[in-house]
Amino acid sequence: MKELRVPNDEEMKKLGKTLLEPTEEELEYWNNFCDLHQKVPKDTLVMAGFFKGLLEDVRKIFTNPEKVWLLRRIIFEYAKRLERYATFKMEDADPRVRSDIMLTAADLYQEADELIGFATDNTFRQMESVGGAIHFRRLAGLEDEIKQLGLDTRVGYLVRVAFGDSAVYPIHADDPALAELRKKTHQVADGAVKIYVPEGLEKRVDDSS
Known part of the structure; x- marks a missing residue:
């Protein structure tokens, strides 16, 4: 797993001119996908299988x-469904x-960012996925595996990327730092919106499943 950081404004502009802007072929594929997506049953597991294929x-x-651009978008959609399925x-x-x-989802989020060499709002999703993996490992009585797999180290690194070097895991729901993290990740998401969906197409994907 490569260590990544959030791009600054100048780096984001450069990314937008190279890796993040879709080609005509990618947009055509995406448009066809959006039409097909509407016909898929709104079931989380079915949707995950759809995105896997x-x-x-x-x-x-x-x-x-x-x-x-397209590869990152599909990776994100697939990972999100896996995370949601395991959670709910x-x-x-x-x-x-x-x-x-949860770990499969986390690895997908990491892959999406490694494709461009920077951490984005995927970091927040990955942090929550790894945190979920730790939670469920503990429920299974597999505390030793958390350290063996380096999950505690990994989630700590992800928290520091998002919150800053002084942050530690876990972050509780009432921790003021969580609000700051969400603010940060939304700012990154706003700056990197074309990583995921071109303007005007975002409402064509049903996010409920």
């Missing part, structure tokens, strides 16, 4: 390492399985 397809078709749809499942799914 889509990701495999995109990896084969779009292989230019200098054009990763698996209450009676083995907590270790839930933890493993």
Whole structure:
């Protein structure tokens, strides 16, 4: 796992001119995807499977390492569904399985950022996924695996990227630092909106599943 940092304004501008702006082919694929997406049952597991297949397809078709807008977008959508499924749809499942799914989501968020060489709002999502993986490992009585897998170190690093070098994990819901983190991540998201969805297309993806 590469250590990344949030890009500054100048770096974000440079990224926007190279890696983050979609090609015509990517936009055409995205438009076709949006039409197909409307026909997929609004079930989190089904939706995750849909994005998994889509990701495999995109990896084969779009292989230019200098054009990763579409790949990053699909990775993000797939990871988000996995994270949501493990959090809300698996209450009676083995907590270790839930933890493993959270780790898969975390690795996808990390991959999305490594494609451009910087941490973005994916860092916040990855932090919550790794935190979830730790939580479910503990529920499964697998405290030793948390250290063996380096999950405590990983989530600590992610918190510092988002909050600053003095931040420590866990961050509780009533911690003022959490509000500051959310403010920061929203600012990054605003600056990097084209990483995910071109202006005008954002409402075409149903985010409820």
